[in-house]
Amino acid sequence: MDDGVLFYAWRDCLFRVPDIVQPPKAGSRFFCHHLSVRAGERVLEIGAGLGLAAVLAARAGAAVVATDVVPAAVTAVRVNAALNGVEVDARLGDCYAPVAGERFDLVCSNPPQMPTPPGADREDAQAAADNGGSDGWALLDRIIAGAPAHLAPRGRLVFTIFDFLGIKTALAKVEAAGLVPSVLARETQSFPRIGHERIAHLRAMDREAALPPGRPATVERLMIEGRAR
Numbered sequence: 032m033d034d035g036v037l038f039y040a041w042r043d044c045l046f047r048v049p050d051i052v053q054p055p056k057a058g059s060r061f062f063c064h065h066l067s068v069r070a071g072e073r074v075l076e077i078g079a080g081l082g083l084a085a086v087l088a089a090r091a092g093a094a095v096v097a098t099d100v101v102p103a104a105v106t107a108v109r110v111n112a113a114l115n116g117v118e119v120d121a122r123l124g125d126c127y128a129p130v131a132g133e134r135f136d137l138v139c140s141n142p143p144q145m146p147t148p149p150g151a152d153r154e155d156a157q158a159a160a161d162n163g164g165s166d167g168w169a170l171l172d173r174i175i176a177g178a179p180a181h182l183a184p185r186g187r188l189v190f191t192i193f194d195f196l197g198i199k200t201a202l203a204k205v206e207a208a209g210l211v212p213s214v215l216a217r218e219t220q221s222f223p224r225i226g227h228e229r230i231a232h233l234r235a236m237d238r239e240a241a242l243p244p245g246r247p248a249t250v251e252r253l254m255i256e257g258r259a260r
């Protein structure tokens with residue numbers, strides 16, 4: 032074997048990027064830029080990938096639990112925490128299953144959210160990183176609905192969305208879960224390659240008409256917060 036080893040360097044940290052775990056993208060950096068973590072907070076990241084946000088939150092002094100459904104991602108989080116001299120409690124499992132009965136000051140996720148046309152779903156790690164079910168909300172809906180049972184008093188849920196998932200829809204879902212919704216941040220990013228491949232399906236799912244006509248060059252990415260009352 033002579034495949035080489037891929038590393039990602041950011042904010043004085045070094046992250047090993049294993050073959051089957053998605054490397055950090057614009058959405059990962061946007062997510063980390065706007066994640067405000069205080070020392071001593073209990074933080075849960077759902078869908079941690081190789082552990083970029085989890086390691087940075089641990090470096091800020093938080094007690095971090097990071098989950099993923101892909102075993103190689105959970106291993107990568109452990110390796111990257113050790114590489115950067117911090118502790119992250121990395122757990123394998125779906126959504127909140129690995130943290131049953133536990134509460135956190137911050138629950139956060141940059142989850143898979145690309146609307147997925149019939150027949151395009153798969154079982155591999157790449158699909159787990161991107162595919163968000165037919166309308167993009169499959170995992171997000173479960174993260175939002177489960178948040179109140181996993182937030183400490185005055186705790187907050189923070190997650191990213193593409194604008195074509197619907198900003199009003201996102202705020203309404205957070206409100207319906209009993210949390211106080213707001214938009215924390217927004218950023219214009221290049222339109223994702225996989226989005227071009229699925230553009231007809233994205234248009235069919237674009238309930239708030241966020242997509243421009245023609246071939247979009249950019250997309251708005253948003254960070255949504257829901258605060259426990």
Ligand SMILES: C[S@@+](CC[C@H](N)C(=O)[O-])C[C@H]1O[C@@H](n2cnc3c(N)ncnc32)[C@H](O)[C@@H]1O
Binds near residue numbers: 078161
């Ligand atoms: C878009 S990637 C984000 C990775 C990393 N947090 C980042 O920002 O770069 C989404 C991650 O969620 C994981 N994932 C997918 N479905 C999940 C589920 N049901 N429960 C927990 N994690 C999941 C994927 O394996 C992937 O690592």
